[in-house]
Amino acid sequence: MRKNEAKYSQVEDPEGTADTLGISSVMTQDMSGKRGNNYTFDLAVMTSFEGDTGPYLQYAHTRLSSIKRRANVSDEELANADLSLLTEPHAINVVRLLAQWPDVAQNTLRTLEPTTVVTYLFRLTHVISSSYDHLQVVGSDPALKAARMALYDAARIVVGNCMRLLGLTPLER
Structure with a gap:
């Protein structure tokens, strides 16, 4: 973090943040594979x-939390955003993955395998990460800015909920 x-x-709390990152490292590694499988403990990779x-x-x-802070879009603007403006392929990919969350949650309950959520979470975060250059919020037309921010906020909520379901504490900074 000091780099x-x-x-x-x-x-605000560097030591607490470092602890949360360390716990997230170990727990994510533990839940990345099926419960019955072994894995090699490698702190550098973890x-x-x-x-x-x-x-x-x-x-x-x-x-995602930083984008929301910097965009300065009110909750009312998010609630009234014209989501039909989200026509770019990257936006559609994010929406498709967000729509899969209820099925992922149901499957996880059925199988009791946390790896289902972990795998979904990595897929979702990779798609979101690849969309940043194509779906810029700050500096966009106000209507498009609100629609993109609503998409990213929905993604932030789902990512946070997935993390909490796994027992992780999502960080804001």
Whole structure:
């Protein structure tokens, strides 16, 4: 975290955040595979911000939270956003994955395998991450800005709920 001093100084509780990242690292690794399978404990891989790790999930949630803070779009604007403006392929891909969440939750309840949620969460965060350059919020036309922010806010809520279901604490910064 200290590699970026500007961002590090914005974190209210660096030690608590570091603890949350560490716990997310281990728990995500534990839940990434089926319960009956073994895995190799590798701290370097587990704590990386790249690849399918707990810190990557935390980064994805904090980035969505950051977009919401910077966009400065009111809840009323989000509720009244014209979602028909979301016609870009990247937006459609995010919507499709968000729509799969209820089925993923049901399947997880049926199989009692947390890996179902973890796998879905990585798929969703990868699609969201690939959309940032194509679906910019800040600097967009006001109507499009509200629609894109509503999409990202829905994604932030789903990512956060998935993380909480897994016992992780989603970070805002």
